[in-house]
Amino acid sequence: xxxxxxxxxxxxxxxxxxxxxxxxxxxxxxxxxxxxxxxxxxxxxxxxxxxxxxxxxxxxxxxxxxxxxxxxxxxxxxxxxxxxxxxxxxxxxxxxxxxxxxxxxxxxxxxxxx
Numbered sequence: 001x002x003x004x005x006x007x008x009x010x011x012x013x014x015x016x017x018x019x020x021x022x023x024x025x026x027x028x029x030x031x032x033x034x035x036x037x038x039x040x041x042x043x044x045x046x047x048x049x050x051x052x053x054x055x056x057x058x059x060x061x062x063x064x065x066x067x068x069x070x071x072x073x074x075x076x077x078x079x080x081x082x083x084x085x086x087x088x089x090x091x092x093x094x095x096x097x098x099x100x101x102x103x104x105x106x107x108x109x110x111x112x113x114x
Contacts, residue, residue: 001102007057008050009095015042015062016092022064023085030076037067037076 001009019040026037042062049056070076 004050004054004057007054008046009099011042011046011057011060011062013092013095015040015046016088016095018042018062018064019088020085020092023081023088026076026081027078027085030078030081035076037070037081038064039067040064 022038022040029035029037040062042060045060046057049060
């Protein structure tokens with residue numbers, strides 16, 4: 001696996017991990033009056049950095065930001081939060097499986113079919 005791909009995968013896992021934390025925070029505070037949900041947006045920055053090279057990619061850090069689309073008096077929709085949490089978990093699991101398969105292939109290449 002080339003260095004850019006490996007860094008891209010690790011940064012994606014970092015962003016998805018933070019997104020899972022944001023989902024959990026939003027779900028836990030759904031009944032709190034005046035709570036403003038948080039979001040994590042890192043895909044666009046990750047895509048742009050990947051085009052620039054490894055140094056730019058290494059500098060990308062996902063962060064929590066207040067949901068700009070959430071207005072005063074809006075109710076947090078638990079169904080949408082749960083759906084986003086499930087999608088995030090699925091993406092994370094897929095990336096971990098990809099890394100696992102790559103490790104298996106590398107182990108076979110190094111050790112043969114033992």
